[in-house]
Amino acid sequence: MSRLQQKVVIVTGAAVGLGRAMVIRMAQEGAAVAAFDVNDGEGQALAAEQRERGLDVHYWHCDVSREAEVAQAIGDVVTKFGRLDAIVNNAGVAGVSKPTHEISEAEWDFVQAINVKGVFFGTKHAVPQLRKAGGGSIINLSSIYGLVGAPDVPPYHASKGAVRLMTKTDALLYARDRIRVNSIHPGFIWTPMVAGYLRDGGAPEAGHAALAALHPLGHIGEADDVAWGAVYLVSDEAKFVTGAELVIDGGYTAR
Numbered sequence: 001m002s003r004l005q006q007k008v009v010i011v012t013g014a015a016v017g018l019g020r021a022m023v024i025r026m027a028q029e030g031a032a033v034a035a036f037d038v039n040d041g042e043g044q045a046l047a048a049e050q051r052e053r054g055l056d057v058h059y060w061h062c063d064v065s066r067e068a069e070v071a072q073a074i075g076d077v078v079t080k081f082g083r084l085d086a087i088v089n090n091a092g093v094a095g096v097s098k099p100t101h102e103i104s105e106a107e108w109d110f111v112q113a114i115n116v117k118g119v120f121f122g123t124k125h126a127v128p129q130l131r132k133a134g135g136g137s138i139i140n141l142s143s144i145y146g147l148v149g150a151p152d153v154p155p156y157h158a159s160k161g162a163v164r165l166m167t168k169t170d171a172l173l174y175a176r177d178r179i180r181v182n183s184i185h186p187g188f189i190w191t192p193m194v195a196g197y198l199r200d201g202g203a204p205e206a207g208h209a210a211l212a213a214l215h216p217l218g219h220i221g222e223a224d225d226v227a228w229g230a231v232y233l234v235s236d237e238a239k240f241v242t243g244a245e246l247v248i249d250g251g252y253t254a255r
């Protein structure tokens with residue numbers, strides 16, 4: 001229960017899904033957690049619930065695709081907690097699932113603005129604070145869709161491939177500052193994003209079974225499966241881990 005004692009961690013896209021699970025696990029492990037999201041209702045409720053349980057969780061409205069909001073919110077976190085030790089660049093959207101030749105420029109840009117530029121802004125404004133703290137951890141949410149192809153969501157695949165290599169470049173750039181930068185690559189995990197993906201596909205129950213079958217372990221993952229990976233990468237247990245791809249996918253990419 002104390003793997004992250006005295007650490008201050010930001011999680012973006014924290015109101016629901018993987019972000020929410022990470023906030024709870026990190027706070028339970030002793031971190032002070034700043035939850036960033038645009039879903040203020042769910043975000044505020046999450047922070048209030050966790051504080052009632054005695055955990056140190058606070059919510060900030062922050063659209064990761066807007067640099068001024070990211071800069072302001074990270075500054076506010078450091079003012080409140082006095083330091084920053086880690087950021088999880090988790091906020092992401094699935095975007096449209098259409099063949100590439102049917103996608104509009106606006107549909108393409110929408111996904112890149114959140115999934116790619118959001119990671120850039122989070123990293124850009126966290127690095128000076130992590131340097132001041134003498135080092136830290138940056139975790140970027142890529143995906144199995146940043147490792148292998150599938151015949152769907154082309155803008156999402158592009159974005160997650162970009163995040164994979166942004167992670168490696170930043171791992172090399174900031175190693176001398178003792179800032180570790182790693183990516184997490186989940187398989188399909190049961191969150192509002194995947195529920196929406198199945199709904200858009202038409203037959204959610206058949207879709208659920210088909211998705212489960214893609215994972216050799218035979219089922220879709222749980223948000224906690226990824227949250228524990230993030231706890232590890234923020235913790236000092238991972239002090240020699242940088243530029244790595246932590247694949248949490250029930251064997252999806254092992255074939």
Ligand SMILES: NC(=O)c1ccc[n+]([C@@H]2O[C@H](COP(=O)([O-])OP(=O)(O)OC[C@H]3O[C@@H](n4cnc5c(N)ncnc54)[C@H](O)[C@@H]3O)[C@@H](O)[C@H]2O)c1
Nearest residue numbers: 013015016017018063064091092143186188189191192193
């Ligand atoms: N669930 C999966 O199967 C899966 C698999 C691989 C990778 N991922 C990645 O993990 C991350 C989290 O996924 P999830 O399934 O929890 O998604 P989700 O849609 O369930 O939750 C995403 C959260 O991000 C927030 N968000 C969206 N746009 C934002 C913005 N501009 N600024 C700030 N917050 C914003 C949403 O309000 C929401 O709270 C994403 O980057 C996703 O691509 C998810």
